[in-house]
Every structure is written in C-alpha cells, then in structure tokens.
Amino acid sequence: MPELPEVESLARFLRQRAAGRVIDRADSAAISVLKTYRPDLTALRGRVITDTQRHGKFLDLVAVPAADGGQPAEGPLHLVIHLARAGWLRWRDNLPAEPPRPGKGPLGFRLRFTDGAGFDLTEAGTKKRLAVYLVADPAEVPGVAALGPDPMADSFTVEALAGMLSGRRTQIKGVLRDQKIIAGIGNAYSDEVLHAARMSPFKLASSFTEDEVRELHAAITGTLREAVERSAGLAAGDLKAEKKSGLRVHGRAGEPCPVCGDTVREVSFADSALQYCPTCQTGGKPLADRRMSRLLR
Numbered sequence: 001m002p003e004l005p006e007v008e009s010l011a012r013f014l015r016q017r018a019a020g021r022v023i024d025r026a027d028s029a030a031i032s033v034l035k036t037y038r039p040d041l042t043a044l045r046g047r048v049i050t051d052t053q054r055h056g057k058f059l060d061l062v063a064v065p066a067a068d069g070g071q072p073a074e075g076p077l078h079l080v081i082h083l084a085r086a087g088w089l090r091w092r093d094n095l096p097a098e099p100p101r102p103g104k105g106p107l108g109f110r111l112r113f114t115d116g117a118g119f120d121l122t123e124a125g126t127k128k129r130l131a132v133y134l135v136a137d138p139a140e141v142p143g144v145a146a147l148g149p150d151p152m153a154d155s156f157t158v159e160a161l162a163g164m165l166s167g168r169r170t171q172i173k174g175v176l177r178d179q180k181i182i183a184g185i186g187n188a189y190s191d192e193v194l195h196a197a198r199m200s201p202f203k204l205a206s207s208f209t210e211d212e213v214r215e216l217h218a219a220i221t222g223t224l225r226e227a228v229e230r231s232a233g234l235a236a237g238d239l240k241a242e243k244k245s246g247l248r249v250h251g252r253a254g255e256p257c258p259v260c261g262d263t264v265r266e267v268s269f270a271d272s273a274l275q276y277c278p279t280c281q282t283g284g285k286p287l288a289d290r291r292m293s294r295l296l297r
C-alpha cells in the first residue's frame with residue numbers, strides 16, 4: 001500500500017510525465033471511485049496539467065484551462081487521488097480513445113491525454129477504497145483538510161513532534177499512523193520507523209523523554225528520506241517492488257532482523273498486524289498478542 005515515499009515518487013513522476021499535457025477525457029470505471037459530483041469529469045476536458053502536488057498520502061493533479069480557450073477566466077481544478085490500501089497508478093503511453101467500460105476488473109479510473117498517453121488507477125482485491133475527487137480547492141476533500149503536519153516539511157521539528165506526543169496516552173504505533181496527527185505514514189513505515197528508533201510499538205506517546213523524542217524524530221525523517229531517495233527516478237511500475245525490498249521488518253515476520261539476526265515477530269494491532277524485532281525494540285521480550293489471549297480466555 002502506497003505511503004508518503006511512494007506517493008511522493010508518483011508525484012515527482014507525474015510532474016515530469018503529465019505536466020504540459022492536455023486532458024482528452026477522464027472516466028470513472030467503477031461506481032464507488034468518484035466521490036464528488038460537481039463539477040463533473042467533463043470539466044477536465046481541454047485543461048492542461050501544470051503541477052502534481054502531494055498532501056500526506058493524497059496525489060493532487062492541478063489542471064488549468066488551456067490558454068487559447070477564449071473563455072472567461074476560470075480557476076484551476078484539482079484532481080485529488082487517494083490510492084488507499086490496494087490502489088495503484090499505471091502510466092500508459094497508448095490508451096484507447098473510447099472510454100473504459102465499467103466492470104468487475106481492477107480498473108477504477110482512467111485519465112487520457114490528447115496525445116493518447118495517460119494513466120489508469122487500479123485496485124486489487126474486493127475491498128474498494130480507491131477514491132478520486134474533482135475539486136476547486138484540495139481542502140474540500142475531508143481527508144486532506146484533516147491532515148496533520150507533513151514530516152518532510154521544514155516545520156516538522158523535534159519541538160513540533162514533542163508537542164504532538166505530549167499528554168497523549170496512546171501507543172506510539174497508533175500515533176504514527178494517525179493521519180490527523182502526522183500526514184503520510186501508514187502501517188508499513190510506522191513499523192520501519194520504530195525499528196530504526198529501537199522502540200516498542202506499544203510505548204505510550206506521553207512517556208517519551210526529550211532524548212527519545214529526538215531519536216524518534218531522527219528515525220521518522222531518516223526512514224522517509226531514505227525511502228524517497230531509493231525510489232527516486234524509478235518508473236511507477238517499479239515502485240512497489242522497491243518498497244518491499246527496502247523494508248526491514250514490515251511484512252517480514254519469521255525472517256531474520258537485518259540488524260541483529262533475531263527473528264522478526266508479528267502481533268495484531270487495531271485492524272491489522274504489526275511486525276517488530278524483539279531484540280532491537282522490546283528488550284528481547286515478545287509482545288503479548290492481546291487479540292489472541294482474549295480469544296483463548
């Protein structure tokens with residue numbers, strides 16, 4: 001599932017590929033994908049992509065009216081995309097001119113430029129969470145409006161992080177992936193950050209000392225920056241493989257920790273599972289799986 005580093009790479013990729021191209025048509029190929037009604041997708045016709053921005057895990061393509069339109073001045077439209085857990089963007093150099101037929105396949109949305117290039121948004125699996133919004137202002141998207149600070153921004157300082165943790169009696173794993181507190185980190189990179197920081201995912205946010213906040217801050221910015229650099233220059237199609245190979249503990253239960261050689265373990269957390277290294281993060285003691293012990297009682 002794409003998180004900040006992958007979405008940042010997709011934004012950079014689209015800044016090169018899509019900028020300057022004129023939109024031929026945009027079509028939703030699955031009922032639930034498009035979350036907004038006005039303006040409808042035909043409003044994109046003839047507009048030019050000028051930029052692609054990232055807000056947390058959201059992509060935002062900026063489309064302005066073509067210069068020679070001769071129409072009264074209109075503001076930019078933002079095509080905002082949330083790939084959710086199983087969504088992905090596939091660039092295509094040669095898309096068919098006719099719109100996609102809605103069906104049961106993975107195709108959720110298609111944007112085609114007048115030169116035939118464009119991209120498909122696909123989503124694997126049965127849970128459909130891929131979301132597309134067409135808005136005049138990205139803040140009209142509730143998920144964007146609610147985002148906390150971006151950890152890649154200069155304003156994300158040690159002091160800022162200390163403020164986010166202070167007084168919060170919740171487990172740090174949950175804090176890190178809460179988009180309203182910090183934007184862009186999900187299940188995978190929260191595991192990676194906590195492994196890099198050598199901290200238990202169950203540690204309470206309110207219990208962090210000044211030194212621990214500094215260590216966590218370094219782990220957040222270092223892990224994300226490294227991941228963005230690794231995927232820089234990769235085509236959209238190669239990003240998923242790169243993400244998997246770059247992860248040290250996430251999705252690697254049963255494999256040796258690349259730092260100490262102990263076996264990476266897994267424990268249930270919220271609606272999914274987290275992975276961690278006992279030697280690096282919890283003083284060698286495996287975390288109790290609460291869901292499991294509840295079931296056994």
Ligand SMILES: [Zn+2]
Binds near residue numbers: 257278281
């Ligand atoms: Zn380890």
